[in-house]
Each structure stands twice: as structure tokens, then as C-alpha cells.
Amino acid sequence: MKPLARTLRTFDGLAMVVGIAVGAGIFRTPGLVAAQLGRPALTFIAWVLGGAVGLLGAFVFAELATRHPAAGGKYAYAREAYGRRAAFVVGWVETSIYSAAIAAVGVVSGEYLTRLLGWPASRASGLGAILIALVTGLNLIGVSAGRWAQNLATTAKVLALVSVVVLAGLAGSGAGWTSSLSNAPSGLAVWGALAVAFQSVIWTYYGYNDAAKIAEEIDDPDRRLPRIFLLGILTVTTLYLLLNAAFLQVLPMEKIAASTLVAGDVAAAIFGARAGTLMAGLALVVVLASLNGNVFVTPRVVFGLARDGLAPRLLTRVNAGGTPWTAMILVACLATALAATGTFEKLLSLAIALILIIDGFMVLVLFRLRRLGGRSVFHVPFYPYAPLALLLTYAALFLGAVLQQPQVTAVALGVLALAYSLGRACVR
Secondary structure, eight states, rough: OOOOOOOBHHHHHHHHHHHHHHHHHHHHHHHHHHHHHSSSSHHHHHHHHHHHHHHHHHHHHHHHHHOOOOTHHHHHHHHHEEEEEHHHHHHHHHHHHHHHHHHHHHHHHHHHHHHHHHHGGGGGGHHHHHHHHHHHHHHHHHHHHHHHHHHHHHHHHHHHHHHHHHHHHHOOOOOGGGGOOOOOTTTTHHHHHHHHHHHHHHHHTTTTGGGGOOOOOOSSHHHHHHHHHHHHHHHHHHHHHHHHHHHHHHHHHHHHOOOOOOOHHHHHHHHHHHHHHHHHHHHHHHHHHHHHHHHEEEEEEEHHHTTTSSSSSGGGGGTTSSOHHHHHHHHHHHHHHHHHOOOHHHHHHHHHHHHHHHHHHHHHHHHHHHHHHHOOOOOOOTHHHHHHHHHHHHHHHHHHHHOOHHHHHHHHHOOOOOOOHHHHHHOO
8 A cells, every 4th residue: 555655844734724724715705704794893703703713723633633643634533532433434524524615615616717707607516516627637646736736826816815905905995894784683693693604704714724634744744733733724814804804995794795706896896897807817716726725635534544444445545646546536526516516505504514513523532632641742722721612612603503504404413423323334
């Protein structure tokens, strides 16, 4: 069995983290958040809280990853803490989550491409499936091809987003800061709206922990992994707060709430329709970088499962370029099928419901690994209060999802139940 080589460095890891997180979410979800909350102060608070939760999560995963820098991340931690059945459930649910995430990002990529080409929006799902296939083909060439594509795309998109912030600050009138929606929630309804809106925020920040999946390929993981996690979430948080401030500086709340491509609408408001089309093209590059990162890291979960005997051995095959190619093809097929049949909101809600459960479980995994002892070069600060705060946040968000979206959470629980049943039947 060919191993995965340690060829990735700090910048490569940061490009993956920032590239995955800063993508579909920041262009697509500000409108969803604004529509749910209706007031600029509430929306900005939601994004600040999202960064705080992301920082707590980065602390947790920095310790988990340095304790066990193995391919696949979460399933490996579950295996060390609770055994092979727990690893089976976590690993295959993670595969489902990220297949849905790849599909969701693919659908949004298709939305941008249809806007750029002037095609009907009904073609977005089909185009998303094609884009997933193309990005998969690039990564099948080898690790170097995927890594360099990610580094270049992430650098370009960060520069583009900073340009949006600067231009909005110079040209905007602050229209969003002084407006609100007529149906904005009030009283106790704010908490339910915030819980649902925060799902979109969490999704938009998500990716800060994806360095865990490629930890086995990071050179000098003890030193580089904590830097990647913490610098990654701090970079993403700074960009998101600046971008949301820029959106509010240019557009009134009702336009933000109605928009599916906020950055493009901001550019159109400043420079006219042609600039909006140009921004849609730039946004497509941004989203494709996120798509590439997700396609790069997700097969590592399947590869790790197969190597540990928790998936067919066929999925351990690594090509000459260092890519786990059979696992990548499996993930691409799942994501392409979902992209062709699903919508962004449904895929987002299902993925987030599963993330809340699995990442909450990772806090319990950390507690158990601490009790079991073992080596770790990084320790979560303010332990156990910081991880407890993350666990309680995820529990509250999941409760809100149950109340607001019972069908989606029922499907998520059904996925977990199916994985658990298969684990009991297949894993000894």
C-alpha cells in the first residue's frame, strides 16, 4: 500500500483552510443571514459570534490534530478515543457531509457561471456537476497540481476580496447600517431566527478545521499544524467582518436580504451592470478555489477509513502523483449526484445539521483523549471551559435546527442511525 507523502507546508495548509472557508458562503449566505435577522446590528453580531466559535473550534482541532496527525482527521480521533465502530460512523458521516458540501459549492459555482454567461438559473445544478468533475480531474493528476492550483487561487481571491472592501469603503454611503427589514424578528423570535441564521454563518466559517484531513501530509506537523489552524481562522474572520461591513456600506438591508450574489450586486451598485458581471467572474474563481480545496481534502477521509479496514481496500490506492485516486472518484460521484438533484439551501441545512453533531462529538473525544493521556504539543487554552463553550454552542444550534427545520434534522439523524447500524453489522 503506497503511503501519503509529507509534502505540504504551512502556506499550503493555510491556502487549503482559507480557500475552503472563503468561498461559496461569503457570497451566498450574507443574503440568507440578512433575510433571517433583518437588522444590521444583529447580522454583524452573528458574524462576530461565528468567528468566536470558529476560534474555539480551531483550538480543539489543533490539539486533536497534533495528538494524532493521521489522514482523515475526525475519524482517526474517534478511533483512538472510542474504537473502530465510532470511527466507522464518524468517517462515513464525514464523507456524507463533505460530499454534500462539495455538491453545495458546485451548485453555487453553477449559479455564478449562469449569471456570467447570461444563461437561465435552471442550469446551475447541471453546470455545478460538470465543474465538480473538472476539478476532480485536475486533482487526479497529483498532489502538486491540486496544491499549486489551491495556492494560486486562494492568493488571487484574497486580493480580490480586499479590493472589494477598499472600493466599498471609498464609494459607499452606509445605506445598510441605517436600514432594516419591515418583518425583522423581535422579542423571543430573535433567538429562533438567530439559531437558523447562525447555521449559514457556521457553514461560511467552516473549513478552519480541514487541515485535520491532510495532517498526515503536513511536513513537521507538530510545529505547522497549530499555526495553520489558528492563522487560518483569524484570517477568515478578519476577511468576513470586513466584507460584511463593506456590503452594509453599499447596499440597504432589503437588497442584501434579496441577493444571492451580494458581492456582485455591490460592484453593480458602484460601477454599473458591467462591473457586476466582472465581479461574478471573480466570484466564480473564488468559489472554485473552495471547490478545489474540498475535493482535495475529502478523499483523505475515505482513504484513511479503507486503510484501517473500515472501507473496501480498493479505496486505498494512491497514484504516482500521490493522490488517493479511487477514494477521490467515489467522493466525486457522490457529490456530482447530489449537485445534479439538490438545491443550495437543502444541501447546506443537511450538511450543517450533521456537522453540529459530529463536531460536538469531537469535544467529547478530546475530553476522553485527555483522560487517556498521551503526547500532545498543543493544548487547548482555558481547558475545559473553551471546549465546553463550543459543545454548548453546537447543542443550542442543533436544538434550534430541530425546532425550525424538523425535517432536515430528521434526515440528518437518519443518516447517523444508518451509519451506526452499518457499523454494528460490519465492524468487529
